Amino acid sequence: MTITIATNAGIEVAPPDHDSNRFYGGLIIRQTPCGERNEGPDSSDNLCVVVTAPSCHGSRMTTTNRFLSLFAALFLVARIHAAQAAAAPPPDEGKLRIICFGAHPDDCEIQAGGTAAMWAAKGHHVKFVSVTNGDIGHWREAGGPLAKRRLAEVIQTAAILGITSEVLDIHDGELEPTLENRRKITRLIREWKADLVISHRPNDYHPDHRYTAILVQDAAYMVTVPFFCPDVPELKRNPVFMYSPDRFQRPNPFQPEVAISIDPVIEKRLDAIDALVSQFYEGGANGSVENVPTDPEKQKERRRVVRAAFDKRYRDQANRFRAKLGEFYGQEAAEKVQHAEAFELCEYGKQPDKMELKRLFPFFVGERAP
Numbered sequence: 001m002t003i004t005i006a007t008n009a010g011i012e013v014a015p016p017d018h019d020s021n022r023f024y025g026g027l028i029i030r031q032t033p034c035g036e037r038n039e040g041p042d043s044s045d046n047l048c049v050v051v052t053a054p055s056c057h058g059s060r061m062t063t064t065n066r067f068l069s070l071f072a073a074l075f076l077v078a079r080i081h082a083a084q085a086a087a088a089p090p091p092d093e094g095k096l097r098i099i100c101f102g103a104h105p106d107d108c109e110i111q112a113g114g115t116a117a118m119w120a121a122k123g124h125h126v127k128f129v130s131v132t133n134g135d136i137g138h139w140r141e142a143g144g145p146l147a148k149r150r151l152a153e154v155i156q157t158a159a160i161l162g163i164t165s166e167v168l169d170i171h172d173g174e175l176e177p178t179l180e181n182r183r184k185i186t187r188l189i190r191e192w193k194a195d196l197v198i199s200h201r202p203n204d205y206h207p208d209h210r211y212t213a214i215l216v217q218d219a220a221y222m223v224t225v226p227f228f229c230p231d232v233p234e235l236k237r238n239p240v241f242m243y244s245p246d247r248f249q250r251p252n253p254f255q256p257e258v259a260i261s262i263d264p265v266i267e268k269r270l271d272a273i274d275a276l277v278s279q280f281y282e283g284g285a286n287g288s289v290e291n292v293p294t295d296p297e298k299q300k301e302r303r304r305v306v307r308a309a310f311d312k313r314y315r316d317q318a319n320r321f322r323a324k325l326g327e328f329y330g331q332e333a334a335e336k337v338q339h340a341e342a343f344e345l346c347e348y349g350k351q352p353d354k355m356e357l358k359r360l361f362p363f364f365v366g367e368r369a370p
């Protein structure tokens with residue numbers, strides 16, 4: 001990324017025009033010629049901020065404005081460095097490396113947030129990737145401003161869970177299983193040097209979920225092939241690939257390979273859900289003005305309802321996967337589990353035995369709350 005900052009530059013945030021302005025998944029600061037829209041780089045940038053030359057505005061800047069502009073520009077540069085540091089692959093010190101792909105900036109959080117917090121508490125490295133930027137996922141707003149809002153939400157969620165998060169620059173509802181996207185997913189898995197990859201299953205109601213699953217499946221072998229994307233070194237060991245749960249029955253229902261008690265982190269897990277305000281409190285694409293009361297008491301009640309719904313979701317999963325919990329925790333301990341997450345094994349990638357599963361999910365024998 002090339003960054004050019006003029007000391008007398010003004011800062012302009014790209015306007016919220018969904019059709020004509022792309023949302024770039026990182027921070028971009030770039031000096032653009034007068035009247036020219038910055039088309040930005042493709043994948044790994046997050047907020048679209050364009051620094052324009054002052055002549056574009058046809059007015060002189062005061063010293064104060066120049067100072068403020070410089071300060072704002074330097075602040076954004078600091079954010080770039082922070083974002084790049086966060087996206088950097090984890091150090092190679094023997095900890096597990098898990099990467100989870102969700103179609104939208106809430107899917108990984110819904111499906112694997114509890115287990116992610118459990119891994120993170122033990123010092124393992126977890127990365128959530130939203131394959132689209134979520135820019136149509138709301139009933140009232142869309143485009144760049146929504147994408148930025150959703151990025152901010154997953155960053156906050158990542159801080160709560162103790163993980164890394166990245167949002168790719170692909171429009172919500174428009175993901176396709178292209179060669180370009182297969183390369184993106186392959187590179188991300190390689191860069192993270194993943195031991196374990198988690199995604200949706202390929203039979204799912206939402207096209208972005210289906211194609212995320214297909215793209216991850218398509219990368220499952222290619223991550224080991226040296227001359228596919230030779231710019232990023234291939235993985236010498238194929239990761240284990242797993243799916244998060246859904247309720248779809250055709251062509252085959254979800255069959256858990258492992259189930260995890262998330263009781264030790266349930267409050268943190270629900271705090272992370274609370275942070276995804278646009279999706280759950282406000283109701284996302286199918287919400288309405290009913291979801292955003294102005295009365296403080298009703299707002300409090302709305303927050304309580306959302307939190308209770310997710311608490312119930314993970315309680316239901318504990319009941320649904322009780323037998324699998326018993327295999328890993330023993331029947332007596334499994335009966336006491338109140339909240340759970342579970343994962344199905346993909347037939348592609350490394351096929352782990354039970355010992356390997358316990359290495360990848362180190363939460364079972366004599367475990368206490370992290």
Ligand SMILES: [Zn+2]
Binds near residue numbers: 107209
């Ligand atoms: Zn989704």
